[in-house]
Amino acid sequence: MTVQRIRPPLAGNRLDLPSICDICHKARSTRNHAKCSRIRQSRKAVEWAALQAEKAAAKQAKGPRYAR
Numbered sequence: 629m630t631v632q633r634i635r636p637p638l639a640g641n642r643l644d645l646p647s648i649c650d651i652c653h654k655a656r657s658t659r660n661h662a663k664c665s666r667i668r669q670s671r672k673a674v675e676w677a678a679l680q681a682e683k684a685a686a687k688q689a690k691g692p693r694y695a696r
Contacts, residue, residue, distance in 0.1 A: 649656050651664035 645656065647656055648654070649661055649664050651667050652661070
């Protein structure tokens with residue numbers, strides 16, 4: 629007998645984060661990494677903006693979803 633879920637799980641798939649922080653080189657599970665997250669976001673802001681622009685250009689290149 630399977631149980632039907634009323635609502636979907638919060639996380640659809642696992643995040644691909646390593647267990648060791650790339651900023652402070654300590655285990656992510658042992659302390660708060662809010663400061664590390666801010667540093668990582670500022671370092672990768674340009675890379676992520678370029679990725680989003682690339683995705684938007686690819687989506688626009690496809691054209692309209694339904695032709696009427």
